[in-house]
Amino acid sequence: MDFCEVTNTDGGSNGDRTPCSILTGFLGAGKTTLVNHILKGRHGLKIAVIENEFGEVGVDDALVLETEEEVFEMNNGCICCTVRGDLMRILNKLSKRETKFDHILIETTGLADPAPVAQTFFVDEDIKASYSLDAIITVVDCAHVIPHLDEVKPEGVENESVEQVAFADKILLNKIDLVTQEEKDAVIVKVRGINKLAEVIETTQSAVDLNRILGVKAFDLDRVLQVEEDFLDTEGEHEHDNSVTSVGIALPGALSLPKLNLWLTTLLQTRGTDIFRSKGVLNISGSDSRHVFQGVHMLMGISSSEEGVGRGWKEGEERENRIVFIGRNLNREELVEGFKNCLVQ
Numbered sequence: 426m427d428f429c430e431v432t433n434t435d436g437g438s439n440g441d442r443t444p445c446s447i448l449t450g451f452l453g454a455g456k457t458t459l460v461n462h463i464l465k466g467r468h469g470l471k472i473a474v475i476e477n478e479f480g481e482v483g484v485d486d487a488l489v490l491e492t493e494e495e496v497f498e499m500n501n502g503c504i505c506c507t508v509r510g511d512l513m514r515i516l517n518k519l520s521k522r523e524t525k526f527d528h529i530l531i532e533t534t535g536l537a538d539p540a541p542v543a544q545t546f547f548v549d550e551d552i553k554a555s556y557s558l559d560a561i562i563t564v565v566d567c568a569h570v571i572p573h574l575d576e577v578k579p580e581g582v583e584n585e586s587v588e589q590v591a592f593a594d595k596i597l598l599n600k601i602d603l604v605t606q607e608e609k610d611a612v613i614v615k616v617r618g619i620n621k622l623a624e625v626i627e628t629t630q631s632a633v634d635l636n637r638i639l640g641v642k643a644f645d646l647d648r649v650l651q652v653e654e655d656f657l658d659t660e661g662e663h664e665h666d667n668s669v670t671s672v673g674i675a676l677p678g679a680l681s682l683p684k685l686n687l688w689l690t691t692l693l694q695t696r697g698t699d700i701f702r703s704k705g706v707l708n709i710s711g712s713d714s715r716h717v718f719q720g721v722h723m724l725m726g727i728s729s730s731e732e733g734v735g736r737g738w739k740e741g742e743e744r745e746n747r748i749v750f751i752g753r754n755l756n757r758e759e760l761v762e763g764f765k766n767c768l769v770q
């Protein structure tokens with residue numbers, strides 16, 4: 426992979442304020458891949474990552490690279506609603522540290538509206554004094570985004586996918602390896618219909634030149650106020666699509682890889698329209714490697730630490746299997762039963 430040098434080594438600081446980027450994009454678009462790409466870059470920046478994950482059984486901590494950078498988890502709700510207080514607390518705590526970070530990355534869940542997260546930087550006096558919002562970076566999955574952008578939600582319910590594109594300062598058109606030229610052009614037309622001003626950058630594996638996204642001072646409050654005039658109104662309500670839920674399962678034991686492959690392939694082939702996202706960390710029978718499962722709608726893959734994906738099991742670490750499904754009409758019992766059937770007896 427290309428390593429990118431960030432020449433602006435002050436992290437695009439505004440005075441003493443630390444620049445922050447909000448990384449957003451629908452489920453499975455490539456946000457964690459982008460975080461890993463940034464952490465691997467030779468940019469000389471001391472970066473903190475704040476992660477928010479949807480669902481009660483977290484696996485994202487296992488998917489972010491082992492790194493010297495500090496990663497903070499916020500898994501008690503959605504960043505744009507209930508955990509905004511947690512975000513403010515983490516940011517305020519970090520600003521009081523003696524060793525300061527050069528840049529903060531905030532990865533939202535794929536179902537978050539970035540606007541209330543961005544609002545945090547303008548309504549809290551301590552945060553305003555310590556941080557500047559550098560850019561909202563939206564990762565778009567070219568292969569899957571159109572049905573999500575087109576979806577008509579019930580009255581009053583937000584289309585988070587549209588909000589994520591609308592508020593973006595930088596849009597990564599990711600997974601261009603999965604689409605034809607015509608499909609990509611259709612995504613560009615759709616995205617441009619929602620946001621005419623953001624810079625659009627085509628990527629695979631979220632591999633973007635970091636000079637184009639970090640320390641860029643791209644967030645423009647005036648533009649956002651044109652998109653949403655009550656952006657600074659902290660009393661403003663936003664309603665999520667509650668038909669999208671998650672089922673998280675944690676199981677001890679070892680799994681049979683052929684059984685698991687068959688179960689997941691069949692499940693996603695038949696239910697992959699409703700199951701938007703699935704992911705997991707797995708203990709496979711007969712293998713000492715830690716396996717990672719990734720699914721976005723019907724596309725899925727299982728890879729292992731032996732192949733260089735994720736880290737291996739640590740000495741003494743409990744080899745638990747954790748899997749998460751996010752989507753509509755999920756049947757917990759059926760999913761638990763299916764997953765359990767993949768255990769080696």
Ligand SMILES: Nc1nc2c(ncn2[C@@H]2O[C@H](COP(=O)(O)OP(=O)(O)OP(=O)(O)O)[C@@H](O)[C@H]2O)c(=O)[nH]1
Pocket residue numbers: 450451452453454455456457458459485488534535599600601602603628629630631702704719720721
């Ligand atoms: N083919 C292809 N796959 C990609 C690309 N970028 C990311 N992926 C894969 O897409 C899957 C989801 O990527 P993540 O980075 O975990 O996506 P995410 O947006 O963090 O997902 P959530 O946090 O669950 O919303 C993984 O299997 C990635 O390896 C790409 O450009 N092309």
